Amino acid sequence: MFLHGTTEANLCRLSLILAKRVSRHNHLRFLSLEIMSTGQNGKVETTPSGSNASARLLSDSHVDGNGLSGNEFYSSRGKNGRNRSRMSKWKVHQSASPSFSNEDFPPLDVNLVSSSKGGHIDKMKTRIDLGPGQKTDIIVSTQLEDSPLSNYVSQHDDSSPSAPLFNKEMKHAHANASPYKRNYFKHELDAKKWDSSHRLHNVEPFDICLSRRRNFRMEKENECRQTVDWTREGILRPGMVLLKHYLTIREQVNPGALPSILIVRICQELGKGPGGFYQPGYNDGAKLRLRMMCLGLDWDPQTRKYGKKRQVDGCEPSVIPSEFKQLVQRSMSEAHALIKMDSKVSNVEDILPALSPDICIVNFYNTSGRLGLHQDRDESRYSLKKGLPVVSFSVGDSAEFLYGDERDANKAEKVLLESGDVLIFGGESRHVFHGVSSINPNSAPGALLENTMLRPGRLNLTFRQY
Ligand SMILES: O=C(O)CCC(=O)C(=O)O
Ligand SMILES: [Fe+2]
Incomplete structure (x- = not known):
């Protein structure tokens, strides 16, 4: 077993397993996972980042005075097959007064994925069950192996178009998600229609607007x-x-x-x-x-x-x-x-x-x-x-x-x-x-x-x- 003990360790391990699995099926060179789960203490836990070589989990995220803080759990598998892991604290300063709560905060500004070669990055979102009381949403970011977009590297992208890999679990998660998350899911759905011919260009078309089904009542509140x-x-x-x-x-x-x-x-x-x-x-x-x-x-x-x-x-x-x-x-x-x-x-x-x-x-x-x-x-x-x-x-x-x-x-x-x-x-x-x-x-x-x-x-x- 690669990691054992803490929830963080298990989630990291899970992301590595998923990374390998998706990689085998879809011929991916690159993959990252973002896991959002609500822990027993009610705080949002997020896992941005990870590839088939590493995983990073930001946990115990909470809003304090002027920012978000939490713990980082990082693990990676080196070329020699050895595993490394470390735990550290992180803090994201939010200079404006927090306009979001612990339960529903916007995506953190994190480097989800980066690759020396770069390439097209897609996303899909799915929900997995980690056992009693542990439902977890995972955003899987993937990079197609033969992408012609070899110069494009996305460093932090909470809005990049998603993969055509939309599945049943995502629809299920959509139904259960908070309105904030529902907007995100809808965006994923739209991106299904993405025309892959755009990928022939170095630059991926970016739409500054979302689709019609966005929930504005929630936003007004x-x-x-x-x-x-x-x-x-x-x-x-x-x-x-x-x-x-x-x-x-x-x-x-x-x-x-x-x-x-x-x-x-x-x-x-x-x-x-x-x-x-x-x-x-x-x-x-x-x-x-x-x-x-x-x-x-x-x-x-x-x-x-x-x-x-x-x-x-x-x-x-x-x-x-x-x-x-x-x-x-x-x-x-x-x-x-x-x-x-x-x-x-x-x-x-x-x-x-x-x-x-x-x-x-x-x-x-x-x-x-x-x-x-x-x-x-x-x-x-x-x-x-x-x-x-x-x-x-x-x-x-x-x-x-x-x-x-x-x-x-x-x-x-x-x-x-x-x-x-x-x-x-x-x-x-x-x-x-x-x-x-x-x-x-x-x-x-x-x-x-x-x-x-x-x-x-x-x-x-x-x-x-x-
Ligand atoms: O976004 C802004 O208000 C400033 C933009 C700016 O300074 C620039 O594009 O040079
Ligand atoms: Fe300027």
Whole structure:
């Protein structure tokens, strides 16, 4: 017997056995398991990760003051057939006040799977019975042996499309799962229809929206309105303006026509097609904790350069839709009006120059997404020298946005960016350091979710002029 004694040991052992079994039947090179079970103490136990060589179990997960903590049990089988195991503590900081309970917390940000060769990753979910009182949901992530996607490595992906291996147990588990988990299952079902021809490309199509059967009643109940004291608006610093809910206040009569809903629909369509969302990486192989799509011109995070085609699959970015450009111009007029009221300058463009955007970078952050402090300084020297602004639209879950004069999160100011907010930084604020430190789960407006089925997470669009 490979491991014995504790529940953790048994679960780890089980994941290794399953890994081997699935591997034999489906010719898999790679597999990982995520086990979610409710232990006798009522706390959620999660097992992310594992392959045919290793398994990791995060157990006793619990919400404390400002994060999640628990124990990690790790075991692996080396090439020499020897087994190793260790136990350690882990902690995931959640800087926003926890909006979830022990019983129903969102997927942890963990590296489920990674492989030196990479490949397509599928998921299926099943439920197994470990004996009295021990029902366990397992998410099995698999990697097909002959996948042409040899450059694609998913490091943390709570939203990747699932395998066509959907089975009876999954349906059973679906019926019994909590509404949060049911959404997850539905997503698995949809992914069954996944067209394998997409896999011929290096980039797997990513849909920022879920399917129709999502349970919004539950989400509305859960909706957590932030009561933070750092919600600010107006002029944040010279050349930096925050227009609160600007993309949601226009259409009171017909909520379906709200600009933020239009933005999601357009981004969904463009994001699924060629040149759509992908998860970019840095030079050192690390992945950005977001999905990205560029419009107008492509921006490459590795070379930090703009180009006509992107490196990852040679696709050309779509053009920036005229609706988006109009929204940018309207936002700029609003910002100029605010500046005019606030200052005595004769020409507001001296403080916030106008732009004619030819680049739009669209980011989708899942609820564990973030972006470190950085400056946007890859546009042309002309654009940067003139201080032509970056215009940023936020849609979906709210985000904690940091900004400051240095790349130091401790010295940065923070502001809550909510769905519909427009943030503009140009003029003398054009080189401000900025980043996203966290996304607040369940904070997106119900009307937006009902009309778009946007996944949990946040959509951000930044317009610039090269
Ligand atoms: O998501 C955001 O609010 C910021 C995005 C950003 O800074 C960027 O794309 O350069
Ligand atoms: Fe930026």
